[in-house]
Amino acid sequence: MNSVAASVLMGLLVLPAYAQEPSAKGVNFYSLESEIQLGQVAAATLMRTLPIVHEPKLDAYLAKLTAELAKYASPQFAYSFTVYEDRKPLGLQWVALTTAFRMPADAFQGLAAEPVAFAGGPILVPLSLLADAPDEAEFAFQLAHAMAHIALRHSTRQATRQELQNIAAVALKVESDHTLAGAAILTSERVAVQLGMLTFARQSELQADTVATGIVAAAGYDPEAAVRYLEGQPPADGAKPPRVFSAHPTVDRRVAAVRAALEKLPARGYAAGTGEFDEVKALAAGIR
Numbered sequence: 010m011n012s013v014a015a016s017v018l019m020g021l022l023v024l025p026a027y028a029q030e031p032s033a034k035g036v037n038f039y040s041l042e043s044e045i046q047l048g049q050v051a052a053a054t055l056m057r058t059l060p061i062v063h064e065p066k067l068d069a070y071l072a073k074l075t076a077e078l079a080k081y082a083s084p085q086f087a088y089s090f091t092v093y094e095d096r097k098p099l100g101l102q103w104v105a106l107t108t109a110f111r112m113p114a115d116a117f118q119g120l121a122a123e124p125v126a127f128a129g130g131p132i133l134v135p136l137s138l139l140a141d142a143p144d145e146a147e148f149a150f151q152l153a154h155a156m157a158h159i160a161l162r163h164s165t166r167q168a169t170r171q172e173l174q175n176i177a178a179v180a181l182k183v184e185s186d187h188t189l190a191g192a193a194i195l196t197s198e199r200v201a202v203q204l205g206m207l208t209f210a211r212q213s214e215l216q217a218d219t220v221a222t223g224i225v226a227a228a229g230y231d232p233e234a235a236v237r238y239l240e241g242q243p244p245a246d247g248a249k250p251p252r253v254f255s256a257h258p259t260v261d262r263r264v265a266a267v268r269a270a271l272e273k274l275p276a277r278g279y280a281a282g283t284g285e286f287d288e289v290k291a292l293a294a295g296i297r
């Protein structure tokens with residue numbers, strides 16, 4: 010039993026606004042409304058402390074590219090994208106936040122491997138991903154992968170699964186853990202942030218890859234870019250694990266999922282592009 014699931018469950022108990030409602034597919038304790046609310050609180054809390062990059066040209070580019078992708082993702086979510094600087098060490102203020110919210114000590118420390126998707130729509134995009142992307146199609150795949158996690162409601166499904174598995178253990182944990190005993194300390198912010206920090210299951214990652222492949226292809230980007238992107242990733246259990254909240258399957262399994270998705274796509278040419286990628290990438294690389 011870990012404290013994350015315990016606190017999320019406590020959140021459900023102490024916050025009546027987060028009504029339980031079954032979803033169309035599979036069990037999900039969270040209503041769509043509460044999911045969107047939690048994701049917004051989590052993203053806003055982190056964005057107050059993370060070094061957010063404010064660069065109008067970059068934001069305009071991201072808005073243009075993601076508006077195209079969003080046409081082919083689930084329309085019930087309002088995807089929003091915020092760039093943060095992941096290439097510099099975070100300060101003491103961040104350390105205080107990770108402690109206060111019981112985040113993993115290394116959360117957001119160091120170069121990120123993929124955008125961070127929060128329930129209901131917010132997505133944090135590490136600047137290094139844009140600065141290092143070889144082409145727009147590969148960058149689009151990374152954004153679409155994060156959108157797919159949101160569209161598939163992976164955060165709240167994962168939270169629901171952990172709660173189901175640990176429901177008995179939670180009661181014991183709450184009684185024995187003095188730091189959890191007072192409902193007063195369990196603010197909605199903490200619950201929301203911890204929901205955002207749950208590790209996606211490997212199966213969720215493969216699903217996100219499959220859906221993202223469909224999104225980029227429908228938007229006119231070469232979906233083979235997904236394979237190129239994945240093959241450029243360090244192995245999941247190698248010396249350099251991805252520093253995101255994902256238990257990534259091996260690159261081979263992810264490539265196999267993408268290839269299976271590619272086979273189902275109709276034959277067509279792929280020529281989408283904003284025409285601005287090179288300029289914006291250079292801009293991103295130059296931000297200090």
Ligand SMILES: [Zn+2]
Pocket residue numbers: 123154158209214217255
């Ligand atoms: Zn992922």
